Amino acid sequence: MSAVPSDLQYTTEHEWVTSGEPVTIGITANAADALGDVVYLELPEVGSQVTAGAVCGEIESTKSVSEIFSPVTGTVVETNDEAVADPGLVNQDPYGRGWLLRVEVVAAGPLLSADEYAALTAS
Amino acid sequence: MSDDLTQDPARRGPLHAEHLTLGAAMTPFAGWSMPLRYTSDLEEHRAVRTAAGLFDLSHMGEIRLTGPAAGAALDRALVGNLSALAVGRARYTMICAPDGGVLDDLVVYRPGADQYLVVANASNVDVVLAALRERCTGPGVEVTDESEATALVAVQGPAAVRVLEPLIADPDERAAVVGLRYYACTFASVGSGADAGGAVRAMVARTGYTGEDGFELYVTADDAPALWRVLLAAGATAGLVPAGLACRDSLRLEAGMPLYGNELDRTTTPYEAGLGRVVKLDKVDADGAPLEFVGRGPLAARAGSEPARVLVGLQGLSRRAARHGYPVVTPGGTVVGEVTSGAPSPTLGHPIAMAYVTPEVSAVGTDLAVDVRGRPEPVRVVDLPFYRRPASA
Structure with missing residues (x-):
């Protein structure tokens, strides 16, 4: 089981989110491992609105597909074109080059600390 | 993300410790804890297409029928003509309910004149065993469940011969394995040359479920770890990697092979699945009279009529893949079928799917769509299989 970075916050749906403005959002290593090799990302348009707890995209592997739930409410200011072109980055570096989108936050949804997320996935 | 990340404890096969040593991600499958992947689904998939993969299939069920009446008993119990199967050959067949619905699809081997080995899907072993015990009674046939004591290891891929050949010390056995025809089986002792004393006795069959050349090796559960290690070590130079269920x-799917629970189930007959060829309606008994096998009446009625739905291949024309259970629709939005299996094809680079659709939209070239989570994605009916291995392999 991979370590959970302590400087991020998490959702129960296995997304991570940075602090700061705008925030960066991705999926956890735990989630990437469960999906298997990611082969396709569908991310929201830059300029579109996302809502905390609502679906904002899809992440597809050979084996399965999962929806991406936005950890925050706000406006999408950037998406990771590099990861869209090479979705394997989500597996290789889920907390780094495999980030998914950046959002100007209006409001954050309910988020977990690293310890809380680690406890959630340890069970 | 909404994937269930929990893993249930489940039955452990004889190679469980090997998988953990290799760092496999384990997954519950048909009541077993099985390796889903060791490193990467895509790398393992490509290794099988270009070199070789090593699979643990010990969860499959092995049921042996012995005795002089075993072949005749299977003729009554299954849809195929197993008494006509030559010794040393194998056949893909099915066991059906009295109404013609498929209870399981099977590979049946005839390793000896009075010996048949019926290999069932893990999820159906109990059903198949109960049906065979009920249907194969009387003198001259005995039904034995060997699932627990048997391990199955598969070497699949174009390098499969290269991996296995040097591990068989006996020249006659080696020649028999190398020359084995597709859907044939023989026996051989398999081990590393350095450890000839530790060779493992195996029934070696040229069968598989990947669309590649390859072998399936049936051994005792006790012998499985030694065989697994020797194959892994010997195959490394040929590019063999351990390969998981993913x-x-x-x-x-690329090879267009049906999976029970997806393309086949109790409500499906072999005809709808495009596998009517496995049903031998003209089977006769020892006296030359028509043979009443289980399911014959309803199957004979189906054979002469167009099924209400047919299994087709669909090529995805966009990026989002159709998945099991998604509706197939016309360009106008009318539902005409349902996807049974679907995924992005690692070899072809676009989504592929199998689906049951109504006959009028089943012709190759027909443009349809699949409702992928609320959005129609364009697909086209194509021939199965999606992938055929190069003829030289």
Whole structure:
């Protein structure tokens, strides 16, 4: 089981989110491992609105597909074109080059600390 | 993300410790804890297409029928003509309910004149065993469940011969394995040359579920770890890697092979699945009279009529893949079928799917759509299989 970075916050749906403005959002290593090799990302348009707890995209592997739930409410200011072109980055570096989108936050949804997320996935 | 990340404890096969040593991600499958992947689904898939993969299939069920009446008993119990199967050959067949619905699809081997080995899907072993015990009674046939004591290891891929050949010390056995025809079986002792004393006795069959050349090796559960290690070590130079159930599913889908629970189930007859050829309606008994096998009446009625739905291949024309259970629709939005299996094809680079659709939209070239989570994605009916291995392999 991979370590959970302590400087991020998490959702129960296995997304991570940075602090700061705008925030960066991705999926956890735990989630990437469960999906298997990611082969396709569908991310929201830059300029579109996302809502905390609502679906904002899809992440597809050979084996399965999962929806991406936005950890925050706000406006999408950037998406990771590099990861869209090479979705394997989500597996290789889920907390780094495999980030998914950046959002100007209006409001954050309910988020977990690293310890809380680690406890959630340890069970 | 909404994937269930929990893993249930389940039955452990004889190679469980090997998988953990290799760092496999384990997954519950048909009541077993099985390796889903060791490193990467895509890498394992590609290794099988270009070199070789090593699969643990010990969860499959092995049921042996012995005795002089075994072949005749299977003729009554299954849809195929197993008494006509030559010794040393194998056949893909099915066991049906009295109404013609498929209870399981099977590979049946005839390793000896009075010996048949019936290999069932893990999820159906109990059903198949109960049906065979009920149907194969009387003198001259005995039904034995060997699932627990038997391990199955598969070497699949174009390098399969290169991996296995040097591990068989006896020249006659080696020649028999190398020359083995597709859907044939023989016996051989398999081991590393340095450890000839530790060779493992195996029934070696040229069968598989990947669309590649390859072998399936049936050994005792006790012998499985030694065989597994010797194959892994010897195969490394040929590019063999351990391969999990995730790539097994994407490989069989590319090869257009049905999976019980997806393309086949109790409500489906072999005809709808495009596998009517396995039903031998003209089977006769020892006296030359028509043979009443289980399911014959309803199957004979189906054979002469167009099924209400047919299994087709669909090529995705966009990026989002159709998945099991998604509706197939016309360009106008009318529902005409349902996807049974679907995934992005690692070999072809676009989504592929199998689906049951109404006959009027089943012709190759027909443009349809699949409702992928609320949005129609364009697909086209194509021939199965999606992938055929190069003829030289």
